[in-house]
Amino acid sequence: MSHAAPAIKPFTLTCEVNGRPVALEGSRSRRLSDLLRIDLGLTGTKLGCNAGDCGACTVLVDGAQVCSCLIAVGQVEGRRVITIEGLAADPRFEPLRAAFLRLGAAQCGICTPGMLMAAADLLGRDPHPGEDAVKDALGGVLCRCTGYQPIIAAVLEATRAGAAIGEAALRIGSAVGARIARLDGAAKLNGTEIYGADAIPVDALHLRVLRSSWPHARFAIGDLTPLFHRYPGLVRALRAADVPRNGFGIYPEIKDQPVLADGIARFRGEAVLALIGARDAIEALRDDDVPITYQPLTPVLTLDEALAHDAPEVQAGKTDNILIEGRVRRGHPAEAFEAGALTAHGRFETAYVEHAYIEPEAGWARRVGERIEIFVSTQTPYMDRDETAGVVGLSPVQVRIVPSACGGGFGGKLDLSVQPLIALGAWLTGRPVACVYSRPESMVSTTKRHAARIDARIACDAEGRLSAVAIEADFNTGPYASWGPTVAGRVPVHAMGPYRVPNVATRARAVLTNGPNCGAFRGFGVPQAAIAHETLMDDLALKLGMDRLAFRRLNALRTGDITASGQRLEASVGLVACLDALEIRWQAALDDAARHNARRGMIRQGVGLGCSWYGIGNTGMANPSVMRLELRRDGTVLFRNGAVDIGQGSTTILTQIVADALGLPVGSICAIVGDTDLTADAGKTSASRQTFVSGRAALEAAVALRAKMLRLANASMESSLRIDGDALIVIDGPATHRIELTDLPHLDGVVLRAEGRFDPPIVPLDTNGQGVPYATYAFAAQMAVVEVDLELGTVKVRRMIAAHDVGRAINPTLIEGQITGGIAQGLGLALMEEYHPGRTDNLHDYLIPTIGDMPAIEVILIEDPTPLGPFGAKGVGEPGLVPTAPAILSAIRHATGARLTRVPALPHRLRAAIKAHEGAS
């Protein structure tokens, strides 16, 4: 700049933070949030965007809620600042915290401080707010987990006099099925929970990644010496050549994604260089300061471009740009389509969708001798361990992953992000190295839900029985494999929907492009496919003149049916029960809509339905979990639980399972979660598998430990147990045995130990997709009631009613939370979410639902137990999302007649579809 900057004068600023006077020195144009977190160590204030879009950093200044990322330190001079830590010390807000805990209003917990501060602002102004006032006050805080419903309920409950603090003074044997408050909940409510960016050592170096702004480019890194002179705090650079094995990936045989691109960037946002240095130097850097020259190359962006016969190769050697293809074939679909009385078909398109967890990727690593320890926000500690070891050139046992609390994952934290870079940095510098992604960096560099194009055909006989389904689904997977093969494997199995279909030909392909790298996102392609099959189900019902629910019930899978993969469903097929549960509400909603629409106003009501099924765990692949339990000589039952809890509640649910299987109360069990040095591999937290797979492993461990405990007293299986200090009490009928644990031999304090392992029984799929891909399936039917403004094409979802067969509801509150949160993401998929690389890398251009977008949600839990699951339980993480968008689209069509084939149904698209429908009819 040509202007002369005035000299910087030292100053001292005084303000009050959480009731204490604070004198501060340093820059006054810094964000208040940085001052709170870095200088004052008040890391309960969370940073999701640094742009006022997410509200996670909300604090009170002079009693009014503001985003602390938008306030200059200089602006709080003489003012009173209250953070979540201050709120936690204020007993007036105990009912609020208690209500949040009891109602499951905190899942991952990253937005919770912001929500509580916004609620505190409201309750300070209005001690008895109504629901609309709660929404207005909390409207500036985004939550990606809960669907907001539990949060609204908690704020309202907290204002009621004498609100019960529903604490579970639980009796033995009553944990499973109980609405126990999440065991890791308290720390999420008082600001003490530690996420990836919250415990970075003061002496850590920081790492900054330079990224390609081109989707496809050759690049060269110039001489960095002048940069290092200009920023003396820089310590070293990492280039591709510094990475011992510069390739990682999910699959053992595919390590195609470089940690740092080697001369060619293949997507916008790909890492090309990392700089490590003192925090100040790293933060002062401008990307433009770094001498990297790009020579843009023609990118392959769309499916059509990638599949053209003369398309350039995205990956060398992949001549057709097809990463992988999955198929299911059964019966004789061609003949069946010929013979079918009625057919329907369509082409459906879905957009890239961003996970938009409120916690951007973050972590830090340190070298400890010949080992590396990584503290990081992740969904998959063991896979992180093995992959990081691989790229750094270490053996897996040389790497320890200590998972932080995870501020939302949804599949996006199944891939490596900061891990290999901070590990390599710490390994090479010998100092702790931290990396915290900015929001734009998180959005541009990490995976997305695949954009998809699905061609679907379906046929039924004159009575409405499905006879054939043919689906060809192409998924734009980006330049590297990530979880593309998983999508290609899962979709063909599910793409005909949860129905009996004798003749099936489904195919899914993951297509390589220079678009955003796509990976795992809640449902692995099944939500996209569900839009296709459910729209066609409505088509056939309309052609038949049959009620949409009745048509689905006629075709629903039932116990004993054979799936398109040739799997006989032996048990736990609750779809008909789900539909039956909706029936009365369905008819009533149809009647209401008919009455409303008879007035022929501009706002039309519609009622829609979506059904889904979802295989729990990996597709036709091994999927084990190992859980360990110890009885220690001090009387502690220690649960070594490797299943990382990303907010969905596995820590609580697995403990409930252990408690009842042991015959001890939940409160007597302590847990260590996720640390790869201290727990066994439970597999990743994805595919809705932790309750079913790790839950069963935990059950096995508990049964084994209980047997060993009983053996200490030679007691019968029916005996009851109690821990009394460091004594084990065994009550066997009239006899009571007291076993002093300190008298028993022990190893490192462990008197008894037990391990449980479960790997769901599957049969790998053959080339026709025949086998047993999953040991059990979750089923769901959701109905939506919407109002559509015909002239504007806008949609307001008024109600969702979600009936889910979960096998057994171990903790109904946590399950409902998964479903309401899944519905929020499904609503986003249907109505507003569309990621455009380079255009929506923030949370104001990329829209996720706010508290004001959510309908009233009623959850109905169906319990059709699977004999394989713990106490009959299956999984619910992904099933909550899958039927939502189809139900909403079905309701829009019912309201308007417009059949949408592309999501999101942005207002201009819906308006165009309404006009096209009006023109046609």
Added chain:
Amino acid sequence: MGAYLRPRSLPDALSALAASRWLVLAGGTDIYPAHVGRPFDEPVLDLSGIGDLRGIDEHADHWRIKALTTWSDLIAAPLPPLFDALKQAAREIGGVQIQNAGTVIGNVCNAAPAADGVPCLLALDAEVALEAADGGRRLSLDAFITGARKTACRPGELVSALILPKPRAPTTLAWFSKLGTRRYLVISIVMIAISLDVDSDGRITAARIAIGACSPVARRLPELEAALRGRTLNSALADVPHENHLAPLTPIDDIRADAAYRREAALTLIRRGLADLGGRR
């Protein structure tokens, strides 16, 4: 980190501005989002310490919204129905956090095509008061905002206030609508602000209609305003607007909507606004 100055008076701020170039900071709701992951390039002049630059004053023939007045200040201020639309716009900006920190004038100075406050301010015939060390000047709001993110503010100048003239009519009715893809925290697809001055017979003596997010700068619709003048307030007002009245608009296709939709939705909302106002007689 660069220099930072927080003057306590307007003259101090103006003399700093006269001496060198600064990034002017008030509510911070536009400046910090523009600096995610990158430091400030310029020294920061923080106006927030100038106590007498906040609030809304009533004068004989106008109101003054001073530079540090936040959206929440505006919502809480006791103001006549003339301001209902502007208050409605304020309530739909961001979330409460943004309303508590962001200033009305910051929104004007940021000059985004979808600036939430601008349509209502245009419909209020707002003027912009600029001050510099060597004197002040006034510009009409449409002369002040010269393009997308461009204003007529010169180096050394600050916007000290918005001047809102009091209408001569006994009654002014105001209506606002913001159309977006979600509730809260949304950048609009279209915004409509309508002010109708109505005499004691229910006749429209002046109409001011402004549309946001359909052109680089929000635009008034003079031909529609002329067509409404002299008409009586009733539900038939909704029949007055037609496609040709939207000639000043130049909507674009972007990620939020396409141009044709914006045009159509603008007309739909204008008709709804006029129907609503027409029914208030």
